[in-house]
Amino acid sequence: MKKTLAIGSVNMILWAANTRGLDTSDILKSLRISPQSLQNPDERIEIAKVQTIWKAIVEKLGDRSLPLQMGEIISPISVGILAYVMMHAPNLGKSIEKLCQYQDIVCNAVETTFHQKEKLSVIDLRVNSEDMIYPEFALESEMSVYASAFRALTLSEFKLSEVHFEHSPTSDLAIYQRIFHCPVFFESGKNWMVFESSQLEKPILNANASLFPVFEQHAQDLLAPLQLKVLFSDVVKTEIVKCLVGQEPSLNHIAMTLGVGIRNIQKKLKEEGKSFQQLLDEARKELAIKHLKQPYSSTTDIAYLLGYSEPSVFYRSFKKWTGQTPSAFRA
Incomplete structure (x- = not known):
């Protein structure tokens, strides 16, 4: 099955580029992505095209740090149904668990898993698509959004201990420090967000226990067709x-x-x-x-x-x- 990105996330990329003054209409036209498809909430775009969009945007802007700044530019609730499930989980640990469970709804080209150890916990991102020829775009934007979302969910109390990337730095190291507020390591053979396990018990601000199962059922309905595997x-x-x-x-x-x-x-x-x-x-x-x-x-x-x-x-x-x-x- 082709790996894809939800249209809502594609629109977030385009909107981020627009905030930098870039007109993306020519990029979309070259890829034959119609304005109508951008308005269809059920639409998904193949990862190969998404990679082309990212590459064209950073080249036209002359700024490879845009993916890294996505968490600062967009609102965490822009991620759609996945965000709503996370917002109404009882605590951060359950919210991260649901992120990993339903992440394919947003993008099924990066596998996100969660490992809890004694004192430290790890969110592990692994690319699982051969079309992801510029993995740094997806990895930096996802980690940036995750860090921003965790802080919003816990009223800015979430703190990372360290971040690891498989690739070399794409931007000034000061930007990484500003985004993650912790040591960042490159070419480390892994894509990890590491934090103290004690933070998993932090309650989610304004979580509604009665809405949590409603949004989760919707997430399950969206996820089911994406998990129909073609051998x-x-x-x-x-x-x-x-x-x-x-x-x-x-x-x-x-x-x-x-x-x-x-x-x-x-x-x-x-x-x-x-x-x-x-x-x-x-x-x-x-x-x-x-x-x-x-x-x-x-x-x-x-x-x-x-x-x-x-x-x-x-x-x-x-x-x-x-x-x-x-x-x-x-x-």
């Missing part, structure tokens, strides 16, 4: 079926078609308990059964159609799959 093995298998027209598709050919490296394909398939050869056999078996149920093609024609160099190889394979020869199955 990578199914994507590969579909591509194999497309290419099974008189020749056996190679792993290299499928990799080029999908625009994914061979090793990456093998790794992802292994994670799902599959192999390329297994998917090729499954695709051939399904197509063979489909063709054999039709009276128009001979078994020899089907063998060559499925990319077998010799009909005898197809016969042996089919009997291994089904326990029958192609002719017996057709009969």
Whole structure:
């Protein structure tokens, strides 16, 4: 499934750029994003396009610090239903828990997890989209908004102990200090927000216990369709079926078609308990059964159609799959 950003968050990026005097209409036009789609609350924009928007904005402004300043520019409640769930949680700990649970509603290209230790707690952000070629834009803007939101929720009592980024600094270090109010480390191999666990018990200002389940149910309804997972093995298998027209598709050919490296394909398939050869056999078996149920093609024609160099190889394979020869199955 394509990784996307909610249209509300896209509008926040555009609004932040507008506050700096930048007209973003040309950027949107080049990406074929219509004004109507920006008004549709259910619309989502693919991460590849969002990355292009960010890159164009920072280049036109000549200021790479805009993502880092998002927490200062926007109101925390602008995040929509996720913000409302967090605002009516009983305490900061539960609010952060719900942030991690429903964060995909806003952006499913960055996985946010929460680890509570004895004295220190960590919010861990990990990019999970190959389209995120400028991860610093997303990571800095999200962490900036989170820090601002936590302070607003606890009436400015929230304090970070340290912040870590995988990337190099994109702006003057003084800006990082102004945003996070704590030591910030770069190229540390992780994207962490670290704070004292004692702060998890801080109550949320003006939280309404009766509204919390209402907003959470809405969040669950929005999250459900985003979690319908399409297995990578199914994507590969579909591509194999497309290419099974008189020749056996190679792993290299499928990799080029999908625009994914061979090793990456093998790794992802292994994670799902599959192999390329297994998917090729499954695709051939399904197509063979489909063709054999039709009276128009001979078994020899089907063998060559499925990319077998010799009909005898197809016969042996089919009997291994089904326990029958192609002719017996057709009969």
